[in-house]
Amino acid sequence: MPYISLSHLPKYGLIILGNSGVGKSFLANILLGKEVFQHKFSSSSVTHETESYEVQLGETSFAVFNIPGLIEADQNRIDLNKQEIYKAFEQRPNSIIIYVFGNTNGRIRDEDFIAFNAINKAFPFNEDSLVIAINSLPKKRPENYEGEATVKFQQYLRMKLPNLCFLNQINEDNQSERERLREKLLHVTICCRPEYHVKQQEIKLNADEISELKEGVRKQQEAYERQKAQFQNQIDKAQQKYAQLEKDRQSDIADFEKKINSLNKNLLEANRQHYNEIASHQKEINSLSRKLRDRPNPAPINNHYYPPKPSTSKKKSVSVLFWCFKSDFFNPSSNAFQTLNAFRFPTFIWRIE
Numbered sequence: 331m332p333y334i335s336l337s338h339l340p341k342y343g344l345i346i347l348g349n350s351g352v353g354k355s356f357l358a359n360i361l362l363g364k365e366v367f368q369h370k371f372s373s374s375s376v377t378h379e380t381e382s383y384e385v386q387l388g389e390t391s392f393a394v395f396n397i398p399g400l401i402e403a404d405q406n407r408i409d410l411n412k413q414e415i416y417k418a419f420e421q422r423p424n425s426i427i428i429y430v431f432g433n434t435n436g437r438i439r440d441e442d443f444i445a446f447n448a449i450n451k452a453f454p455f456n457e458d459s460l461v462i463a464i465n466s467l468p469k470k471r472p473e474n475y476e477g478e479a480t481v482k483f484q485q486y487l488r489m490k491l492p493n494l495c496f497l498n499q500i501n502e503d504n505q506s507e508r509e510r511l512r513e514k515l516l517h518v519t520i521c522c523r524p525e526y527h528v529k530q531q532e533i534k535l536n537a538d539e540i541s542e543l544k545e546g547v548r549k550q551q552e553a554y555e556r557q558k559a560q561f562q563n564q565i566d567k568a569q570q571k572y573a574q575l576e577k578d579r580q581s582d583i584a585d586f587e588k589k590i591n592s593l594n595k596n597l598l599e600a601n602r603q604h605y606n607e608i609a610s611h612q613k614e615i616n617s618l619s620r621k622l623r624d625r626p627n628p629a630p631i632n633n634h635y636y637p638p639k640p641s642t643s644k645k646k647s648v649s650v651l652f653w654c655f656k657s658d659f660f661n662p663s664s665n666a667f668q669t670l671n672a673f674r675f676p677t678f679i680w681r682i683e
């Protein structure tokens with residue numbers, strides 16, 4: 331695999347925000363397709379410091395940020411968490427934001443709206459670069475849950491929120507559920523465009539104001555419930571839109587899978603042809619080697635194909651012919667003697683009596 335440097339690529343951030351325990355680290359790992367960040371079922375927060383992991387998506391390099399949640403009981407911790415959130419925006423102001431909301435039996439927690447508002451005032455979110463993910467939803471929920479939640483969010487946050495996404499509580503050991511969750515998150519994320527986030531003010535949130543702020547959200551919820559009837563039309567439309575989006579998303583994913591399958595098929599075919607060519611070359615090489623080996627008078631005397639090493643020895647070899655004969659049989663004009671003598675070897679003749 332050739333080494334690809336990420337240094338020249340445009341750099342963006344994927345900043346995952348939300349309160350502690352809503353599943354930010356869990357979803358970051360799902361998106362990355364591997365266990366990069368620690369996540370835990372715990373009453374206290376697991377992530378205290380901002381961490382990031384660089385990935386390449388097409389021609390772009392993204393740093394995926396795992397950040398602590400904002401709201402905690404202790405003011406010191408809240409202040410430290412604010413600093414950790416600043417770090418991510420400082421490192422990658424040009425970012426897509428995934429804001430994760432938790433829920434209790436489908437009901438969004440008040441403190442999640444409070445934290446969202448506090449961060450949104452400091453770094454005003456742009457709707458094109460914002461994903462709102464409602465995580466860990468029960469698979470079985472009321473038929474118009476999504477439509478109703480969409481209108482509620484639009485009312486509370488006073489935004490259109492084109493990238494709202496509803497994520498089921500999955501069985502984390504089930505690979506196909508993880509894969510479907512990943513597809514959904516990736517699909518909604520690639521529909522966004524990174525935007526530059528500039529700090530407008532400090533994140534203002536004090537532990538002793540939280541119960542007052544919660545009271546504000548509760549009143550907002552009550553007002554919404556009272557006026558719910560007049561939103562019914564909007565809720566039905568939002569539900570239809572959600573159903574259509576889900577259908578489109580599934581067909582987009584099916585198209586994408588088809589494209590990947592066809593590319594894989596082409597790749598397999600190219601590999602097959604490549605191996606066939608290699609096999610035919612190998613056959614040719616084998617046949618040539620066989621021919622070379624079976625030549626009637628193989629050139630390489632020493633049975634190797636390198637020229638013989640020049641002799642380093644100073645000694646000259648001398649061939650001497652010893653010719654032994656019995657007196658009765660010696661015949662210098664015999665055929666055998668004449669043939670050998672033609673080489674003019676120095677000849678020693680023994681006479682055996």
Ligand SMILES: Nc1nc2c(ncn2[C@@H]2O[C@H](COP(=O)(O)OP(=O)(O)O)[C@@H](O)[C@H]2O)c(=O)[nH]1
Nearest residue numbers: 350351352353354355356369370371499500502
């Ligand atoms: N089984 C399952 N667990 C989840 C899901 N989403 C979040 N969790 C769990 O919720 C707990 C808190 O998640 P974590 O990512 O640490 O929250 P963070 O504080 O926002 O980073 C962890 O135990 C996660 O494994 C889900 O869809 N399915």
Ligand SMILES: [Mg+2]
Nearest residue numbers: 354355376377
């Ligand atoms: Mg975490």
